[in-house]
Amino acid sequence: MNNNELWNSLLAQMQLHISRANFATWFQNTEVSTKENEKLVISVPNAFSKEWLSNKYYKVMLKIIHDMDNSIRELEFIINPRSSKTLIIKENVEQEKINIEQLKFDEFKVNKDTNLNPKYTFENFIVGSFNDLAYAAGSAVSENPGNIYNPLFIYGGVGLGKTHLIQAIGNKIANSSKKRVKYVSSEKFISNIVAAIRSNSMESFKASLSPIDVLIVDDVQFFSGKNKSQQEFFHIFNSLYEKNKQIILSSDKQPNAIPELEERLKSRFGGGMIIDVNLPEYETRLAILRAKLQEKNIALPEDVLEYVAVNVKKNIRELEGALNSLIVYYRSNNNIPDVENAKKLLKGFVFSPFEVANYKKIIEVVAKFYNLEEKNLFDQTRRKEIVRPRQVAMFLLRKELKYSFPEIARKFGGKDHTTVLYAYKKILQESEENNKLTEELNLIKQRVYSG
Ligand code: ADP
Ligand code: MG
Secondary structure, three states: OOOHHHHHHHHHHHHHHHHHHEEEEEHOOOOEEEEEEEEEEEEEEEEEEEEHHHHHHHHHHHHHHHHOOOOOEEEEEEEEEOOOOOOOOOHHHHHHHHHHHHHHHHHHHHOOOOOOOOEEEEEEEEOOOOOOOHHHHHHHHOOOOOOOOOOEEEEEEOEEEOHHHHHHHHHHHHHHHOEEEEEEEEHHHHHHHHHHHHHHOOHHHHHHHHOOOOEEOHHHHHHHHHHHHHHHHHHHHHHHHHHHOOEEEOOOOOOOOOOOOOHHHHHHOOOOEEEEEOOOEEEEHHHHHHHHHHHHHOOOOOOOOOHHHHHHOOOOHHHHHHHHHHHHHHHHOOOOOOHHHHHHOOOOOOOOOOHHHHHHHHHEEEHHHOOOHHHHOOOOOOOHHHHEEEEEEEEHHHHHOOOHHHHOOOOOOOOHHHHHHHHHHHHHHHHHHHHHHHHOOOOOOOHHHOO
């Protein structure tokens, strides 16, 4: 790989680790200046970028680069104002921040009234068994806001499409009615509340929210531990809810599982419809790749797509990132990538599940999920609250790690391997009949694979 390819590939991968807005802010107009022995010198447009890249992203960037070219052990950032095509350098950092804020808006065309990004639509939202309920509920809400599921609460692991879905609902309502929609991230919402408390302007802040017909709050798990903000959110929630205004929330976990969240908020959050999004299966991953390519009007060989779908399984954001790497390669080399190229390019994405999901991790996650101590799983007891989690652990060791039944039996204190076989069959069968168990298994798997 030459320096440019290396850098393009890094850029494609960094997009996975940070938000788009941050990406545009910090990586715009960066390029490789030179490579000096073990050091890669990167030119950045200003001191602001230099500081952020070297303080915040150094480690992850070095890891990505080193994975692609293991002769590189160090990165250095130099300021080269001429490389800046769009950023105007101002002495005053505040002024610069404003310019960058502006850039974010221009770049992504976020609607100033609704705060929604128009690129998130139902039309480009792919539906499979992993998210069909969430999709169905979302589209029902978009057709009849305020009247069916209120609030609509969508939860699931990162990169599984929560933001996409809740914004798609917002866009649909905003485009098909006169209703006033507002999307806000929880971080932003909390900082607005804190600012309003500080400046004694809570009343006017609330008044500014009262004309809203649809309030969408993303990642509400961030309210955890923020007591003052929770109190205010509770009142804001109630006043909208009482007026039949639609509220849509997302979170990485169910309301009840969010720590340090007031009971009354948990109960409000859970008072409408709660639905999860899961990890897509192989077939769906392949479908997602095909659809994304079609959107971009690009074709890639089928075996390359299959390679990506088999190997990149963490979430949809990673799938997109992997695909972007291939597209960048395709465009910059004018050469259609084959499976060998893909293997090299996707080193940073492809992980063997065996590396992430190991014995220790499964035991740890299962125990935690059922509020047990790890050693409890090995207790010689028939107590129901232990037996079930133990069977789940055995099931996952078999299913995810392909442990043999006797091997699992040994791990669990020399039980007869038919006991393990029985546990496996029981969980398998029940999970096919019982949605609650399926959901538990999915949540556990998400945690096991989330690194
Ligand atoms: P989350 O909010 O759950 O972390 P996002 O909504 O940000 O995930 O999704 C990550 C990326 O994957 C986004 O670029 C999004 O457009 C894409 N994506 C997620 N789910 C889907 C889907 N069902 N169909 C198409 N693209 C999706
Ligand atoms: Mg999100």
